Amino acid sequence: MSKQKWEPKIVAFVCNWCTYAGADLAGTSRLKYPANTKIIRVMCSGGIDPVFILKAFERGADGVLVSGCHPNDCHYNAGNFHARRRWDLFHKLLDFVGIEKDRLQFSWISASEGKKFADVITKVTKDIIALGPFKTYQDMNAEFTTVFPEFAEAGNKEIAYEEEMTNG
Amino acid sequence: MDELRNYARELLEKEEVAAVIGYQQVTEKRTKPIVITDPAETSRLVFNEYCLNNLAVYLTKARIRSLMRTKDKTMKLAIVAKPCDVHSIVALIQENQIHRNDVHIISFNCHGVVKDFGCDFNGDNLAAKCIKCETHKPLYFDKIFGEEKQTPKAGDASLEKINELEKLNSKERFEFFKSEFDKCIKCYACRAVCPLCYCQRCITDKAIPRWIESSSHQRGNFSWNIVRAFHLSGRCTGCGECDRACPMDIPLSLINRRMAMEVKDLFSFVSGRSLETPTLVGNFDKKDSDEIFM
Numbered sequence: 001m002s003k004q005k006w007e008p009k010i011v012a013f014v015c016n017w018c019t020y021a022g023a024d025l026a027g028t029s030r031l032k033y034p035a036n037t038k039i040i041r042v043m044c045s046g047g048i049d050p051v052f053i054l055k056a057f058e059r060g061a062d063g064v065l066v067s068g069c070h071p072n073d074c075h076y077n078a079g080n081f082h083a084r085r086r087w088d089l090f091h092k093l094l095d096f097v098g099i100e101k102d103r104l105q106f107s108w109i110s111a112s113e114g115k116k117f118a119d120v121i122t123k124v125t126k127d128i129i130a131l132g133p134f135k136t137y138q139d140m141n142a143e144f145t146t147v148f149p150e151f152a153e154a155g156n157k158e159i160a161y162e163e164e165m166t167n168g
Numbered sequence: 169m170d171e172l173r174n175y176a177r178e179l180l181e182k183e184e185v186a187a188v189i190g191y192q193q194v195t196e197k198r199t200k201p202i203v204i205t206d207p208a209e210t211s212r213l214v215f216n217e218y219c220l221n222n223l224a225v226y227l228t229k230a231r232i233r234s235l236m237r238t239k240d241k242t243m244k245l246a247i248v249a250k251p252c253d254v255h256s257i258v259a260l261i262q263e264n265q266i267h268r269n270d271v272h273i274i275s276f277n278c279h280g281v282v283k284d285f286g287c288d289f290n291g292d293n294l295a296a297k298c299i300k301c302e303t304h305k306p307l308y309f310d311k312i313f314g315e316e317k318q319t320p321k322a323g324d325a326s327l328e329k330i331n332e333l334e335k336l337n338s339k340e341r342f343e344f345f346k347s348e349f350d351k352c353i354k355c356y357a358c359r360a361v362c363p364l365c366y367c368q369r370c371i372t373d374k375a376i377p378r379w380i381e382s383s384s385h386q387r388g389n390f391s392w393n394i395v396r397a398f399h400l401s402g403r404c405t406g407c408g409e410c411d412r413a414c415p416m417d418i419p420l421s422l423i424n425r426r427m428a429m430e431v432k433d434l435f436s437f438v439s440g441r442s443l444e445t446p447t448l449v450g451n452f453d454k455k456d457s458d459e460i461f462m
């Protein structure tokens with residue numbers, strides 16, 4: 001690792017119909033927001049399994065954002081209602097096992113809210129920077145990769161590929 | 169005891185039930201589960217303070233369920249259940265794992281069980297679930313035995329531990345759970361013993377993609393224990409079997425209980441208490457809180 005300034009890694013799980021379109025609008029409106037967030041598009045906020053989030057932390061994310069349609073706006077009618085209950089419980093559970101509340105954030109962003117998308121990303125990035133690197137979890141990751149180097153190798157390949165894709 | 173045995177024999181002889189799931193004595197202070205299909209064997213049934221197991225776990229097992237179906241008819245399963253085990257059965261009925269008409273609940277007025285086999289029954293050795301127990305009488309039953317007796321008084325150590333953890337900051341809590349989960353050997357006894365962990369195929373068994381690492385390294389342990397607790401939040405009835413089964417003495421029911429408290433606060437819902445109220449996580453309310461969403 002070089003001694004560059006630390007930049008947080010944030011993963012955003014967004015729903016295809018609202019938040020992703022909102023992100024698109026933010027882009028076409030040429031709104032500026034921090035570039036730390038990597039967006040993963042899923043079909044519905046109700047389709048995001050909590051293990052996705054644990055996996056993101058395992059792979060070195062410092063924070064996670066989950067975003068979907070506003071209540072009553074779900075493309076599948078009730079997906080986000082189901083999600084809301086689950087996320088409420090999951091957020092409380094993570095808080096109890098000692099993962100800071102701001103590491104995992106939630107929002108409702110509609111397709112017309114490009115401005116809100118930029119604001120939310122800015123806020124989340126600011127919160128994660130304030131919390132610093134997710135050291136507790138990453139220590140666990142580091143130890144894992146020393147115990148099981150073959151996993152680390154596979155992981156490194158993925159990271160190298162990812163960097164190649166982003167840096168061109 | 170004779171009442172129970174005679175009743176079970178009658179049920180089997182009249183072919184009202186296919187099998188009786190109950191307890192049998194092993195030594196003076198130890199019992200184990202038994203599934204009886206032969207009326208002559210009902211003399212082995214017992215019920216006392218050493219009946220720790222939550223037998224509701226057997227109701228979803230394929231081998232037990234296959235007993236229900238004979239060539240020409242389908243019969244019920246009879247189960248000897250403590251009032252707390254009845255909560256688990258209610259939860260299973262609510263989640264459509266078994267029909268109310270397919271299970272014959274034989275229950276007791278319960279005054280608590282011991283925390284482990286071999287202990288004497290008194291306030292010091294009372295199981296954690298009995299300390300917090302509010303239902304000494306079963307909520308649903310087809311037959312009830314035993315007279316009401318006073319439960320010995322004991323301090324609620326698990327609630328104290330939860331309150332103590334609440335006072336710590338995130339990092340300290342993380343360290344606590346990390347050290348606890350570090351003990352996990354991934355034997356999945358907690359999963360095997362839980363009446364509500366009835367999935368045919370658990371997420372930990374899925375290899376491609378491998379969501380939860382199968383090695384007993386603390387990273388995979390952390391994921392496993394969080395996922396286990398999450399899948400039970402809003403469903404766990406607090407029978408405490410996971411705690412008892414864990415060979416490494418991880419306080420699993422601590423998280424479960426904390427989540428149950430949270431669920432009660434957020435949704436005023438307690439799992440397995442009523443057949444009329446819908447399940448928590450399978451349903452939603454349009455008026456649910458929007459507090460955590462930006």
